[in-house]
Amino acid sequence: MSDVSPSPALRRGLGDHIILAAVLVLSVAMVAPVLWVIGLSLKDNAELMANPNSVFHPPYIIDNYIAIIGTSAVFRWIVNSLIVSVGLTFGTLVLASLAGYGFARLEFPGRQVLFVIVLFGLAVPEQAVLVARHQIFSILQFHNTYQGIILPGLSNAFGVFLMTQYFRAIPKELDEAALLDNASRFKIFWKVLLPLTLPAQATLGIFTFLGSWNDYFWPLISATRKEMYTLTVGMASVQSNFAQSEGVGFLMAQAVFAGLPIFIVYLFFQKYIVTAVSGAAVR
Amino acid sequence: MSSNRRRTGPNGSDWRNALFIAPYLFFFLTLLVFPLFWGIWLSFHKADTFSSGAFVGFNNYVRLFNDHVFLQSIWNTFYFVFLTVPALAIIGLTLALALNSSSRLATVLRSLYFSSSVLSVTIVTLIWRIVFVPQFGLLSTIYGWFGAEAPAVLADPDLAMIGIALTTIWWCIGLPMMLFLAALQQIPGDIYEAAALDNAGWWRTLISITLPSIRRTFVLVLIIQIVLQFQLFGQSWLLTRGGPNNLTKPIVLYIYDIAFRRWDVGLGAAASEVLFALILVAAMTQYLISRRQEER
Structure with a gap:
C-alpha cells in the first residue's frame, strides 16, 4: 500500500473528491429527464411514433412550438x-x-x-x-x-x-x-x-x-x-x-413552454431566491 | 415594570394601534380560523356542497375507519413519507457537504439541484411521466440499449409508489440542500483549523465536528419534510390517479375524491381532521425526541 501516512489535508481532500464525484454523477439524473422532454418536443409526432429512438438524430423541428401559438x-x-x-x-x-x-x-x-x-x-x-x-x-x-x-x-x-x-x-x-x-x-x-x-x-x-x-x-x-x-x-x-400518444411532441412542447416563465424568473432572480431560502432557514 | 415602560416608552397601549393588525386579522379569522372550526363541525354532520344537514355524531369517523380504502390511504401515506423523508435528508446533506464551497463548479451545481424546486407539480409529473412511460420513456429507452424491457413502473403494484417517491425526491431535493448549506455556513471556521492541527482526518472531522454542529438543522429538515410529504397529492393524482388498486392513493387524494368528486363533504371533513391530527402528532413526536436527545 502506498498511502503509508497521508497528510490530513490530503485525506480530507480525498473524501471531498469522492463525494463530489458522486454528486456529479447524480446531476446527470437531475438533468437527463429534462433534456429528454426538450428532445421530444423538438421531434415530429409521426416520426416519434414510428421510431422512439429517432429523438437522438436530427431533423429537429420547432413545429410543435408554433402549434402552441396557433391553438x-x-x-x-x-x-x-x-x-x-x-x-x-x-x-x-x-x-x-x-x-x-x-x-x-x-x-x-x-x-x-x-x-x-x-x-x-x-x-x-x-x-x-x-x-x-x-x-x-x-x-x-x-x-x-x-x-x-x-x-x-x-x-x-x-x-x-x-x-x-x-x-x-x-x-x-x-x-x-x-x-x-x-x-x-x-x-x-x-x-x-x-x-x-x-x-x-x-x-x-x-x-x-x-x-x-x-x-x-x-x-x-x-x-x-x-x-x-x-x-x-x-x-x-x-x-x-x-x-393518445400521437401528440407526445406537442405535449412536451407545451410542458417546456409552460415551465419557461418560472425558469426565466429563476435564472434572473436566482441570487435573491437562494438568499431568501437560506435567510429564512437561519431564522 | 409595566408602569415603568408606560412612563418612559413613547409606545402607550392604545386600541387604535390594533388597526395595523386588523386587515390581516380579518383574513386570518375568516379564511383560516373560522374554516378550521367549521370543518370540525362539518365532520359531525351529513353535509354536501352548499349546506350541512343533520347532526350524525361520530358516524362519519366510524364510516371512515370502516372504509378499507381510507385505511389503505393512511398506510400509503406513511409508506411514502418513509420512502422520501430519510432520502431527502441524507441526499440533501450529502449535496450540501459536497457543494459547500465557492468554486464555480459548486455554484453551478447548487443552482442546478435547486432549479427543479421552482417547477410546479404539473410540469414535474409531466417530465417524469415521460421518463416512466413504456414506449417513448427514457427508462425504456435506456433498458432498450441493453436489450432488456423496462418494467411499467407506474402500473406495477410494487413499483408505482417508488416511482412517485423518486419523482418527489427529484422535485424537492433543493430545499433540504439549501437548509443544510445555510447551517454549514454557520459553523465557525476556527473549529476546523483546530481539528486540522489535531491531525483529525476528513471522516473524523465530519463525525465529530460537522454533524453535531448541524443537528438542529437535521431535525428542522425532518420536521419540514414530514409535514410537507404527509400532504402528498399532485404527484399521485397526476401520475397514477391513486392506482393501481388504490396502492398509491394518499390521504389527501382520498379527501379530494370524497369531498370534491363524490361531494360527501361531511366524510371528507372528517378525513381531513384525521390528517391534521396525524401531521401534528408526527411533527410533535419528532420535535420531542430531538429535544430529549439534546437534553441528554
Whole structure:
C-alpha cells in the first residue's frame, strides 16, 4: 500500500473528491429527464411514433412550438396565473407589513395573545381547512373568480411572522426620534421603517409569488371552468391527452413552454431566491 | 415594570394601534380560523356542497375507519413519507457537504439541484411521466440499449409508489440542500483549523465536528419534510390517479375524491381532521425526541 501516512489535508481532500464525484454523477439524473422532454418536443409526432429512438438524430423541428401559438389555451392560463400570483403577492406584502409593524412595535390590548394565535396558524395545514373553505366560497359564489383563487392565500401566517421578526430587528431609536418630531404612527411606518424592510419584502414576495404560481390543489377545486384555469391546473388537464400518444411532441412542447416563465424568473432572480431560502432557514 | 415602560416608552397601549393588525386579522379569522372550526363541525354532520344537514355524531369517523380504502390511504401515506423523508435528508446533506464551497463548479451545481424546486407539480409529473412511460420513456429507452424491457413502473403494484417517491425526491431535493448549506455556513471556521492541527482526518472531522454542529438543522429538515410529504397529492393524482388498486392513493387524494368528486363533504371533513391530527402528532413526536436527545 502506498498511502503509508497521508497528510490530513490530503485525506480530507480525498473524501471531498469522492463525494463530489458522486454528486456529479447524480446531476446527470437531475438533468437527463429534462433534456429528454426538450428532445421530444423538438421531434415530429409521426416520426416519434414510428421510431422512439429517432429523438437522438436530427431533423429537429420547432413545429410543435408554433402549434402552441396557433391553438393552445396556454396563453390564457399564463395570464390567469400572472393575475393570481401578482395579486396574492401584493396583498400579502401589504397585510404582512402592516401586521408585522403592529406586532413588533405597537402596544394594544391583547397583542401577545393574538400573536401566539397567529403563530398557531402556521401549524395548520391547508387540508384541515380546505373542505370548509370550499363550502364557504360556494355560498359566496367565489368559485371560478380571481378573488376566489387569491383570497385563501391572504390568510397565510408565514408573512406576518417573517415581517414581525424583521421589524423587531430594526433599532427602536429610529422611530423614537421620529416620534419626537411628532410624526404619526402611520408616517413612521411608511416613511422611516418600511424602506428598511426591503430585503424582507423581497424574500416574502419571491416566496409568495413562487408558491402561488405553482399552487395546484386550491385552484384545482376552485377554478373548474377551463377559461379560469391557472397554468398548473391547465397543464394538468392536458396531461390526459397523453393517452393518445400521437401528440407526445406537442405535449412536451407545451410542458417546456409552460415551465419557461418560472425558469426565466429563476435564472434572473436566482441570487435573491437562494438568499431568501437560506435567510429564512437561519431564522 | 409595566408602569415603568408606560412612563418612559413613547409606545402607550392604545386600541387604535390594533388597526395595523386588523386587515390581516380579518383574513386570518375568516379564511383560516373560522374554516378550521367549521370543518370540525362539518365532520359531525351529513353535509354536501352548499349546506350541512343533520347532526350524525361520530358516524362519519366510524364510516371512515370502516372504509378499507381510507385505511389503505393512511398506510400509503406513511409508506411514502418513509420512502422520501430519510432520502431527502441524507441526499440533501450529502449535496450540501459536497457543494459547500465557492468554486464555480459548486455554484453551478447548487443552482442546478435547486432549479427543479421552482417547477410546479404539473410540469414535474409531466417530465417524469415521460421518463416512466413504456414506449417513448427514457427508462425504456435506456433498458432498450441493453436489450432488456423496462418494467411499467407506474402500473406495477410494487413499483408505482417508488416511482412517485423518486419523482418527489427529484422535485424537492433543493430545499433540504439549501437548509443544510445555510447551517454549514454557520459553523465557525476556527473549529476546523483546530481539528486540522489535531491531525483529525476528513471522516473524523465530519463525525465529530460537522454533524453535531448541524443537528438542529437535521431535525428542522425532518420536521419540514414530514409535514410537507404527509400532504402528498399532485404527484399521485397526476401520475397514477391513486392506482393501481388504490396502492398509491394518499390521504389527501382520498379527501379530494370524497369531498370534491363524490361531494360527501361531511366524510371528507372528517378525513381531513384525521390528517391534521396525524401531521401534528408526527411533527410533535419528532420535535420531542430531538429535544430529549439534546437534553441528554
